[in-house]
Amino acid sequence: MFENLTDRLSQTLKNVTGKAKLTEDNIKDTLREVRMALLEADVALPVVKDFVEKIKQRAVGQEVQKSLSPGQMFVKIVQSELIEIMGSACDELNLSVQPPAVVLMAGLQGAGKTTTVAKLAKHLRERKKKKVLVTSADIYRPAAIKQLETLAEQVAVEFFPSTSEQKPVAIAEGAIQFARQKQFDVVIVDTAGRLHIDENMMDEIRELHTAINPIETLFVVDAMTGQDAANTAKAFNDALPLTGVVLTKADGDARGGAALSVRHITGKPIKFLGVGEKIEALEPFHPDRVASRILGMGDVLSLIEEAEQKLDKQKADRLAKKLKKGKGFDLEDFRDQLQQMKNMGGISSMLDKLPGMGQMPQMANQNINEKPLIQMEAIINSMTPAERRNPDLINGSRKRRIASGSGTQIQDVNRLLKQHKQMQKMMKKVSGKGGMTKLMRGLSSMKGGMGGGGMPPGGGRFPGM
Numbered sequence: 311m312f313e314n315l316t317d318r319l320s321q322t323l324k325n326v327t328g329k330a331k332l333t334e335d336n337i338k339d340t341l342r343e344v345r346m347a348l349l350e351a352d353v354a355l356p357v358v359k360d361f362v363e364k365i366k367q368r369a370v371g372q373e374v375q376k377s378l379s380p381g382q383m384f385v386k387i388v389q390s391e392l393i394e395i396m397g398s399a400c401d402e403l404n405l406s407v408q409p410p411a412v413v414l415m416a417g418l419q420g421a422g423k424t425t426t427v428a429k430l431a432k433h434l435r436e437r438k439k440k441k442v443l444v445t446s447a448d449i450y451r452p453a454a455i456k457q458l459e460t461l462a463e464q465v466a467v468e469f470f471p472s473t474s475e476q477k478p479v480a481i482a483e484g485a486i487q488f489a490r491q492k493q494f495d496v497v498i499v500d501t502a503g504r505l506h507i508d509e510n511m512m513d514e515i516r517e518l519h520t521a522i523n524p525i526e527t528l529f530v531v532d533a534m535t536g537q538d539a540a541n542t543a544k545a546f547n548d549a550l551p552l553t554g555v556v557l558t559k560a561d562g563d564a565r566g567g568a569a570l571s572v573r574h575i576t577g578k579p580i581k582f583l584g585v586g587e588k589i590e591a592l593e594p595f596h597p598d599r600v601a602s603r604i605l606g607m608g609d610v611l612s613l614i615e616e617a618e619q620k621l622d623k624q625k626a627d628r629l630a631k632k633l634k635k636g637k638g639f640d641l642e643d644f645r646d647q648l649q650q651m652k653n654m655g656g657i658s659s660m661l662d663k664l665p666g667m668g669q670m671p672q673m674a675n676q677n678i679n680e681k682p683l684i685q686m687e688a689i690i691n692s693m694t695p696a697e698r699r700n701p702d703l704i705n706g707s708r709k710r711r712i713a714s715g716s717g718t719q720i721q722d723v724n725r726l727l728k729q730h731k732q733m734q735k736m737m738k739k740v741s742g743k744g745g746m747t748k749l750m751r752g753l754s755s756m757k758g759g760m761g762g763g764g765m766p767p768g769g770g771r772f773p774g775m
Contacts, residue, residue, distance in 0.1 A: 319347050319388070319605060334370050337384065341366055344388070352536030352567030357395060357574045364391050389601050395570060396597035401554060401579035403434075407525050410443070410489040410497045412482075414522065416515055416546055417530035419503035422558035424454055426530050426584060427500045428461035429592035430556075433582075435467055440495040445470035445485035447478035447518065448502040458500055465589055468494070478502070478514060479521045486522060499524070512549045519550055526553045528581065533557040533568040540571035547576045558584035561591070569600060639734045641698040645690040647733075648683055685718060689726050692716040701727055 341362055348358045368387045405411040413430070417423045427444055434440040444462050448454040452474045462469035470485040482499045489497045501518065504511045519527060529546050531539040543555055555572050560583040572580055580595040690698060692715035697703050704712070709723045716723075 319344065334366075337366070337369050340384075341369075348570070351570065354537040354540055354567070354571040354575055357571050360574070361391055361395055364394075385605065389605055392570070392601035392604060393597045395574050396600060397573045397579045397595075398597060400594055400596045401581050402594065403526050403581065404553070405438075405440070405496060405525065410486060410494045411526070412486060412522055412524040413496060413498045413526040413528065414515075414519060414524040415498065415500050415528055415530055416550060416552075417501075417503055418532075418542065421503065421530045421532045422584060423503055423530040424448075424458050424500055425461065425587075425589075426556055426558060426582075426592070427458060427498050428465050428467075429584065429589055430582070431462065431467040431496075431498055432465035432589060433592055434496055435465070441493070442467040442496045442498065443470055443485060443489045443492075443494040444468070444498045444500065445481060446472055446500045447481045448500055449474045449476060449478060449481075450502050454500070454502075461589070468492075470497075478518050482518060482522045515550060527551060528554050528556050529578075530556045530558060531568070531572075533560040533583075536567035537571045537575075539568035540575040543572055543576045543578070547578060552576065552578050554579050554581035556580075556582045556584065557595070561585045639730075641690050641693065641701055641730055642695075644730050644733060645687055645698070648687050648690075685716070685722065686726050686729075688716040689713075689718055689723055701730060 344365065345358055345362050348361065349355070353361075365384075365387055368391075369384055403411075403413070415423055415427055415430075424446070431442045431444050434442050444458060444467055446455040446458045449472075455472055455474070459469045459471070470481075470488055472481040472484075478501065485497050485499065488494075499518075499522065501515055502511065527550055529543050529550075529552050531543055533539060535542070539557070543552070546552060555576065555578055557568055557572070557580055560569070569580060569583075572578070583593045583595050583600075585591045585593055689712060692712045693704070697708065697712075704723075704727065709720050713720045713723050
């Protein structure tokens with residue numbers, strides 16, 4: 311997300327960071343570059359003009375003149391203005407009403423609305439501990455009703471059935487009545503999407519909104535449509551009292567124009583980002599964290615939150631105790647580590663949130679093939695429990711059987727066993743006395759043999775890639 315914008319802005323701001331003094335003349339070129347970077351990112355022109363003007367006013371004012379490092383202060387101003395145009399704080403859903411709180415989802419066809427309903431239901435059930443009911447008022451696409459029913463089962467929330475013969479208002483009112491009887495906290499109502507905005511659609515959703523009076527009306531829009539996303543959101547906002555926006559497919563949006571335009575054009579906050587196809591790929595929208603990511607400063611807070619939610623603490627504790635007792639790091643432990651990395655969205659997702667990585671997520675997508683992680687897991691799964699616990703048992707004939715069972719070659723099995731040995735040595739360093747110091751020394755020596763690239767052995771690539 312935002313790779314193109316991050317690349318342009320990082321390069322531009324480097325040129326001004328070292329300046330001893332900032333004047334209107336010496337920031338003119340930088341501001342021009344910032345303007346071009348935003349326009350190339352498909353940010354709406356009124357947003358760009360307003361943004362650049364505000365930076366200019368602050369940059370040549372007292373705020374920078376009194377600073378010991380004006381260049382760095384300029385970067386800070388850019389960051390604070392980015393936060394300002396996206397909304398100064400994370401706007402959470404307002405569910406503080408007499409249950410059930412009703413959430414109405416609107417949007418054009420193809421924006422990922424039905425999937426977003428399921429993602430939001432999962433988010434509310436797992437993170438907010440809410441009892442959630444979902445229903446579909448999309449009477450024009452029976453497949454959409456079936457899709458939501460399937461997704462509801464997948465995320466372990468209840469689905470209120472509907473058919474294409476019913477009226478949308480009747481479906482929604484029936485779901486709310488059922489939710490009251492069964493004491494649900496939240497009802498999420500999916501609505502019909504269209505390929506374009508039309509009056510019939512607007513009349514129908516206005517009628518539905520009036521009938522059920524939702525506490526939240528969220529507009530779901532594809533981030534990859536850039537400033538068109540903001541314009542479509544505005545058209546809906548003129549017809550409906552929207553309370554917020556969900557930007558989907560943000561992981562595929564290298565430009566970021568939608569995220570920077572929506573708030574300014576609609577006056578409504580972005581509440582969530584859809585960052586992948588997986589059902590858990592929905593993030594609350596934090597303007598300050600997104601601004602840091604745009605400027606290449608990373609987003610460690612989101613990474614920590616993700617780790618807390620997705621990493622298996624019990625497995626981590628078991629491994630720590632095992633290593634402390636001096637027991638070896640076997641292939642079952644290795645498989646657990648691969649699965650944990652996969653749960654975190656893979657290497658490129660983690661790199662995107664680490665500070666100072668700059669273009670690393672782009673390089674990761676281009677150069678790091680994450681398929682070997684799946685291949686390595688398949689190889690370990692093809693072993694017997696005894697082989698996983700004691701890899702020394704694996705001789706030539708066993709390797710042939712494991713390769714055949716996992717659809718790989720014997721050299722792939724050999725490579726995995728070699729990588730496991732390297733991990734085993736590293737884990738021994740951690741578990742022994744002064745473990746972390748030894749580990750850091752080990753990593754330093756590895757780095758020296760990698761041309762300073764900081765990557766594991768194998769030509770500056772991640773293991774097996």
